Amino acid sequence: MIQEKLRQLLPEVEVDPRAISALLCGSATAILVLKWVGRRRIQEKMEEARRTRDLGLERMEQAAWKFKQKNPGVQTSFILSLPLVELAEKLKEGSLSPEIVLYTYIDKALAVTQEVNCVTDFIQGCEEQLQELTKQKEKGLLYGVPISIKDHIGCKGHISTGGLVQFLSKVEEEDSMIVKVLKRQGAIPFVKTNVPQSMINYDCSNVIFGQTVNPLNHKKSPGGSSGGEGALIAGGGSLLGFGTDVAGSIRLPSSFCGLCGLKPTGNRLSHGGLVSPIMGMKSVTGTIGPMARDVDSLVLCMRALLCEDLFQLDPTVPPIPFNEEVYSSSKPLRIGFYDGDGYFQPSPSMKRAVQETKRLLQGAGHTLVPFSPPRIDYVVDELFTKGLFSDGAANLLDKLKGDIVDPNLKSQVNTYRLPVVLKRIGALLLKPVYPRIARDLNALCGVGSAKNLWKQHAAVEAYRKEFIAKWRKLQLDVILCPALGPAFNAGYPGKLFAATSYTNLYNVLNFPAGVVPVTTVTHIDEEELKDYRGHYGDLWDKRLKEAVEGAVGLPVAVQCVALPWQEELCLRFMKEVETLAHKRKQSLTY
Known part of the structure; x- marks a missing residue:
């Protein structure tokens, strides 16, 4: 397949299978060496x-x-x-x-x-x-x-x-x-x-x-x-x-x-x-x-x-000194x-x-x-998880690039790394059996756009008003x-x-x-x-x-x-x- 592609791209050049094999082996070796060098630097x-x-x-x-x-x-x-x-x-x-x-x-x-x-x-x-x-x-x-x-x-x-x-x-x-x-x-x-x-x-x-x-x-x-x-x-x-x-x-x-x-x-x-x-x-x-x-x-x-x-x-910090009267009250x-x-x-x-x-x-x-x-289900899934990972965990994963993932974080990171489409499919499959885990997986997909991020911020504000009203x-x-x-x-x-x-x-x-x-x-x-x-x-x-x-x-x-x-x-x-x-x-x- 690779040889055929090369012939299509370079029709007038005779492609030697041994040269291709050497090239592929050399490329694979180079990749392995680069990975080893990167790991060694870490x-x-x-x-x-x-x-x-x-x-x-x-x-x-x-x-x-x-x-x-x-x-x-x-x-x-x-x-x-x-x-x-x-x-x-x-x-x-x-x-x-x-x-x-x-x-x-x-x-x-x-x-x-x-x-x-x-x-x-x-x-x-x-x-x-x-x-x-x-x-x-x-x-x-x-x-x-x-x-x-x-x-x-x-x-x-x-x-x-x-x-x-x-x-x-x-x-x-x-x-x-x-x-x-x-x-x-x-x-x-x-x-x-x-x-x-x-x-x-x-x-x-x-x-x-x-x-x-x-x-x-x-x-x-x-x-x-x-x-x-x-x-x-x-x-x-x-x-x-x-x-x-x-x-x-x-x-x-x-x-x-x-x-x-x-x-x-x-x-x-x-x-x-x-x-x-x-x-x-x-x-x-x-x-x-x-x-x-x-x-x-x-x-x-x-x-x-x-x-x-x-x-x-x-x-930027509001100039509010410690209120002794409130703290010392016995009411x-x-x-x-x-x-x-x-x-x-x-x-x-x-x-x-x-x-x-x-x-x-x-x-x-x-x-x-x-x-x-x-x-509370709505808060955890739609406001907390979707809010914390509104970017689909992209920033966090960027900070982990080239790092060795700690064993205690692996299950989290492996989930974050799933493509959005797999998260969606996984959530759909899990929903009938494990609805809570399905909702969480869906929330980890993030908000998807700046428009949706604004909506998410508005939802947090609305919930805060609802909670305070009940209070x-x-x-x-x-x-x-x-x-x-x-x-x-x-x-x-x-x-x-x-x-x-x-x-x-x-x-x-x-x-x-x-x-x-x-x-x-x-x-x-x-x-x-x-x-x-x-x-x-x-x-x-x-x-x-x-x-x-x-x-x-x-x-x-x-x-x-x-x-x-x-x-x-x-x-x-x-x-x-x-x-x-x-x-x-x-x-x-x-």
């Missing part, structure tokens, strides 16, 4: 990144050792036991020095990452910043507090990888906006933490730095995409960290690791200087926010960040609640966490009103609902991306939402899980059951939600939930 980039990481860990070890030699007898266990608010007070009054605190946390972070593989970079500038800090006359609200930041949050002189090889060669020329404000408030960013490849996953693994595991149970995922943050803070290696959230990426690792995390309204905090594989996507709102061991830490953080420095550095709340969204049946512990919290809130004098999110009709202040959990077995988040329905709803709506741990998985929960069937009885329901198995003793959280720009009310509600849950735990202990 390997070299990854190896260089790992060497940089390992060198950073060595420097952390040396810095901690030198400090211990100069300061024998420092009570590091006491420092590590202090809550953030108390530590910040001691730093500000001078009873603890920033130097002691920083090196204590450098040493602890090193120990934690050796156990769970969560630190990707040591921010060497922290030692220089420490020297400058001691010369400052004015002390910010976070004076001397060591801070950890998610890998893709820009830090001058460091690489923001996003778990992708494409980003390995770009060294940040300046700090991100949030890092600039943190430094002005006296905080000391000292490490960057691991993420899943591309960050469109809520496990925490990439081919550059490997898998991060949950410090509470190494067979479990720490969640993601801010999974390195969750693991480091839960392991005690950081007091306060920063993650980002476009589908639950702050709230899911907080839930899986037993932490408190806040997803603010989009642009309440500046997201300038962040790397993203889906830059330009506007249908679903991503945001940056804090993660910590308690709500008080989140409150202190928001007080510090919502300052004049932030508003001047980024004039009883009118709380909407639901213990299942109708899309994914909650695990037994998820449902119990909401029901127990509801009773505690009622006992404290608050009014609880049943609420159900309208048209107003019931005269709600806030909403209590489940947070996905307990921690999934490693590898399962990549197979259950749609299970983020409990969190991604509030990215579509652009409402502030936080999670608070309130209980732990019991043996009764584990027994009840055996009867779990889900709403659809499909492959996803089966996988969710498998994902949460073996979690006795692990934390379970609830989600607290407020209307846009009401972070203070959301935090006030979170604090109320945390206080009541703590009192209940104490009463059961005694």
Whole structure:
């Protein structure tokens, strides 16, 4: 066939079959060589990144050792036991020095990452910043507090990888906006933490730095995409960290690791200087926010960040300072609640966490009103999935070109790579048997045109109005609902991306939402899980059951939600939930 074609194209040239065979073999060899060279370059980039990481860990070890030699007898266990608010007070009054605190946390972070593989970079500038800090006359609200930041949050002189090889060669020329404000408030960013490849996953693994595991149970995922943050803070290696959230990426690792995390309204905090594989996507709102061991830490953080420095550095952020009056109010709340969204049946512990919290809130004098999110199937498929992948995942796939796909992301990426026609055919064939999976596959085709994208944006606005109208009709202040959990077995988040329905709803709506741990998985929960069937009885329901198995003793959280720009009310509600849950735990202990 090839010879015949060549004769047609070159009729006067005698075609030698042996020459053609040699040409084809040579071409095939050239292609293989090019592929090998490309793969080798990728390997070299990854190896260089790992060497940089390992060198950073060595420097952390040396810095901690030198400090211990100069300061024998420092009570590091006491420092590590202090809550953030108390530590910040001691730093500000001078009873603890920033130097002691920083090196204590450098040493602890090193120990934690050796156990769970969560630190990707040591921010060497922290030692220089420490020297400058001691010369400052004015002390910010976070004076001397060591801070950890998610890998893709820009830090001058460091690489923001996003778990992708494409980003390995770009060294940040300046700090991100949030890092600039943190430094002005006296905080000391000292490490960057691991993420899943591309960050469109809520496990925490990439081919550059490997898998991060949950410090509470190494067979479990720490969640993601801010999974390195969750693991480091839960392991005690950081007091306060920063993650980002476009589908639950702050709230899911907080839930899986037993932490408190806040997803603010989009642009309440500046997201300038962040790397993203889906830059330009506007249908679903991503945001940056804090993660910590308690709500008080989140409150202190928001007080510090919502300052004049932030508003001047980024004039696109609305100049709304922290509202102390709203946060400190003791007025009883009118709380909407639901213990299942109708899309994914909650695990037994998820449902119990909401029901127990509801009773505690009622006992404290608050009014609880049943609420159900309208048209949740429509939200997940048509607004979230179709919005997040409105380009048919083209931008994301571009960022993965030439990369080695992480095993935990393969099932997702293989689906994204299917031609639109095959997605449509697959959805049609699956619809009678697995309607939910069929709708999701259809949504992954994207919107198809700019005209349809405008329609999609209009649909999000219409749904937001519908949701707020229902909220107003019931005269709600806030909403209590489940947070996905307990921690999934490693590898399962990549197979259950749609299970983020409990969190991604509030990215579509652009409402502030936080999670608070309130209980732990019991043996009764584990027994009840055996009867779990889900709403659809499909492959996803089966996988969710498998994902949460073996979690006795692990934390379970609830989600607290407020209307846009009401972070203070959301935090006030979170604090109320945390206080009541703590009192209940104490009463059961005694």
